[in-house]
Amino acid sequence: MTHGLTLPTRGELQLFKEQQVILENAGVGICFIRDRLIQRCNRQFAHIYGFDSPDQLIGSSSEQLYPDSVSFRRLGVSAYPSMVRGERYTTELQMIRRDGTPFWCRITGNLISTDTPSLGSIWIIEDIDQQRQANEAFHALHHQQQLILDHAMVGIAFMRQRRISRCNQRMADLFGYELHELKDLSTRAFYPTTASWEAAGQRHREVLKRGDAFNTEIELMCKDGSRLWCDLRSKAINPDNLDEGSIWIIMDISERKAHESALLRAHDALEQHVTERTRELESVVNNLHREIEERRIAEERIRHLAQHDSLTGLPNRSLFDQRLGDQLTKASATGRKLAVLFIDLDRFKHINDSLGHHEGDMLLRSLAERLRQATGHENTLARIGGDEFVVLLNNVEPYERIEQLIHRMQSALQPSVHVGVHAFSISASFGVAIYPHDGNDIQTLIKHANTAMYRAKANGGNRYHFYNHHLDREAVERIELRNALYQALRNQEFELHYQPQVSVSEARIVGVEALIRWHRPGKGMVSPACFIPLAEECGLINEIGSWVLESACVQLKTWQQAGMDLRVAVNLSAAQLDDPGFYDLLKDCLQRHDLQPHQLELELTESILMRHVDQSVELLNRLDKLGVHLSIDDFGTGYSSLSYLKRFPLDTLKIDQSFVRDLCIDQDDAVICRTIISMANNLNLTVTAEGVEQADQLNKLAEFGCDLYQGYLFSRPLPAGEITRLYLEYRPAEAGRYAI
CATH class of the missing domain: 3.30.450.20 (PAS domain)
Structure with a gap:
């Protein structure tokens, strides 16, 4: 029974498949636009603008591809009159890649239907930047x-x-x-x-x-x-x-x-x-x-640039594929084995975001040169994008040659890299695929090496992993998890648990931290550590963040009506900080639920704040003027710089649980906690200690002058109903078992 749904015909399915083949194999970028939102695009389109996959663009505004909003609107005004007449619109203009790099491209657009312009348009994008330079x-x-x-x-x-x-x-x-x-x-x-x-x-x-x-x-x-x-x-x-x-x-x-x-x-x-x-x-x-x-x-240089990475001078993906294809042909004739290594620098994105693109480029060039020297002239090292590299090993017999090369490259990265006044220790994750066992063609070998690299990164990074077919099943499970995540919001599968924040001196609950939980049907509870990074990757984190904010405000209003005086803390993601509409969304949410701004606390990590310092200062100043409380989560694990504590209008510092855990047995952790609390007091900041599980830890924190704490010593995160019961039943007189 179809319930009124019209199934596509075999011809329509065949036409869709043919269209997919054209999109994925086209040498130009192709995208479908409706209301200036990207509905669909091919991999080449994402690659041109510096994205790893089309999924990162789908559903987003095309304005992000323009240098500024003026050029974005100008194109719309210029293109629409001719397109609505059924004419093809073509022009050359300067756009920007994901990393902000400007480039020239030729764009050609047509309406899908001039009778129904609302169906959108299709655009073809050609990267002509190097041609313009030539x-x-x-x-x-x-x-x-x-x-x-x-x-x-x-x-x-x-x-x-x-x-x-x-x-x-x-x-x-x-x-x-x-x-x-x-x-x-x-x-x-x-x-x-x-x-x-x-x-x-x-x-x-x-x-x-x-x-x-x-x-x-x-x-x-x-x-x-x-x-x-x-x-x-x-x-x-x-x-x-x-x-x-x-x-x-x-x-x-x-x-x-x-x-x-x-x-x-x-x-x-x-x-x-x-x-x-x-x-x-x-x-x-x-x-x-x-x-x-x-x-x-000059002509020879142009040919060189077409086959080499402009930043590091290494071969690019095009030249690497050409060399790998040549070696596969020879290996097929001689029976020789070869290997492809996929390399991804660990945590480089966070370092690059903190440095800025100029210093990040300097760091990347230095690391690429180290890898090149370790690779040697007999093998091919190529940069294929961002902090990703691939290596072609022409001779892998015995297999120990692979491990020897990986060890050389790991050793080459070991000495700290100095960029300006900063020194960085960088590691990398390696994935290995071997011909012919792990694949017979270019794409399969690179794909399997990439899959193996992700396994190495998932195991903690700074290690290597050989591809095996079990990894394909894991990749399928990851895709299934991502698809399930899309349905979770619509099916109301998320819920919030709240962990009490307790006054050290008065032993009473003064606030709670809202923590998202996902009860996946048929699978049970899914750890936030599994689905939050995936939500960031597939662009759902803003929608989930908005749901958390809305749900927390609804619950806060319920508690307020029950006579409970609480402040609710909500974690803020990097994507929400970057969202120009976040401030208005937050303000509207508080007004709709008749809440005072000081009853809401936003928690941000140091690394999120430091991604775009000027932008962060501007938004946080607006939130501070509104009256919302602001706190730094996991303090001590990131930049821990007094300079940003002075620049940002903060109310609270949260000491990371990694310092609290060994507070009573590790003198260094005790000194760190005492120093953070003393510094915060001097700056008129409230201090909350996370992960308090033992009474002697609480005693130490009280001795140091800590204001608030949260952790299993008092309570694990609980559903909202349990928080209500705990708040109403708990009395300060019953706090003797936590007494200092």
Whole structure:
């Protein structure tokens, strides 16, 4: 029973499959836009804009692809009139990649239906950035060459098939022509007879074929029929192929011929003069040859850039695939084995976000050079994007050669890398796929090596993992988990648990921290550590964050009506901090539920705050003026810098449980906790200790002057109903078992 649903026909399914093949294999970016939101795109489109997969773009506004909102609106105004008339709209404009890098592209758009514009449009994107750079370099060279031509004291002409393809103004002046009249003019016009023209051509051709410079003094005709004695010099651009043309350099020597007898009497002066002019002419010829050589070098550089990463100079994905394909062909014929290593730097994104792109690029170049030296010349190391690298090992027998190479690369990364005043210790995760056991083609080997790398990263990073077929099942489970996550919000599978925050001095509950829980049907409870990173990856974290905020405010209002005086703390994600509409959403939520802003506390980690410092300061200042409390979660595990504590309008510091856990047995942890509490008190900040599980830990924290604590000593996170019971039943007099 279909319940009214219309199933697609076999033809429609076939058409959809064909469309998918076209999208995934197209050499250009393709996307479908509706209401200027990206409905669908192919992998090449995501790659052009610096995204790892189309999933990162689907559902998002295309405004993020433009340098600014003005250019975003300008394109809409420019494109719509022609598109609604059923015309294809094409233009070239500058857009930005995900990392903020500007680039030039050619875009072509059509409405899916001019009768129904609301169905959206399809756009084709071509990355022409390198082509534009090459054209600009070519035009610069052409301009320089034209300056030489325009300012030369002699006539200079480029000939092909004995016709003028280009010349300078001096050439036109010598023979009484306008410059445009000489374009494509046959040299026959300069000779009095056809016979003299043909004879000169024969002499000229024989000399140029030998690679020599042709030099003669000859009387030629001007446009008005008058005669002009010329010193004519010529050189073939390519002696092996005279069809490529030659260069003529012509000097007017009519006066010298007319006064030859006088010049003979001044022989010495003439000889010196001729020498100087000859040197000048040779300089012109040499300059022209130098420009030709520079153009050849520029073309070679363009070819190099097309196959190499512009930041590190390493081979790019295109060149790596080419080399891997060549080696697979040889290995197939000889039975030899080879391996592909997929390398991903551990936690590099967080470091890069904290440094900024310039310093991040410096760090990445340094790390790439270390990996290149460790890899050696016999193998191929390529950068395929971000902090991801691949290595082709041509000889992997015995297999110990693979592990030896990995150990060399790990050792190469071990010494700290210095960027400015910062020093970083970087590690990497390695995945290995071996031909032919793990795949017979380029894509399969790289995919399986990537899968193995993710297993190494999941096991803690700074290690390597060989591919095995069990990893495919894990990848399928990850996809299933992601699909289930999309349904979880719609099916109301999430719930909030709350962990009490207790006053150390008064032993009473003063607040709770809202913690999301997911009860997946048929699977039980799913750890937030599993689904929160996945939600960030697939773009659901903002929607989940909004649900948490809404649900927490609803519950806070319920408690308030029951006479419970509590503050609710909600964790804020990096995506929400980046969302320009978050402030209005938060303000609206408080107003709808008639809540005072000070009853809500937003928790942020240090790394989230430091991603975009200026943007964070602006948003937090607005939230502070609104009256919302702000706290730093997991303090001590990130930057822990006094400078940002002064810049940000914070109310609370939360000491990470890793320092509280061994507080009573590790003197260093005790010193850290005491220092954080003392510093916070001096800055008029409240301190909350996390993960308090033992009474002696609480006693120490009280001794240090800690304000609040939360942890299993008092209570684990509980459903809202249990919090109500605990708040109403618990009395300070019953706190003797926690007494200090």
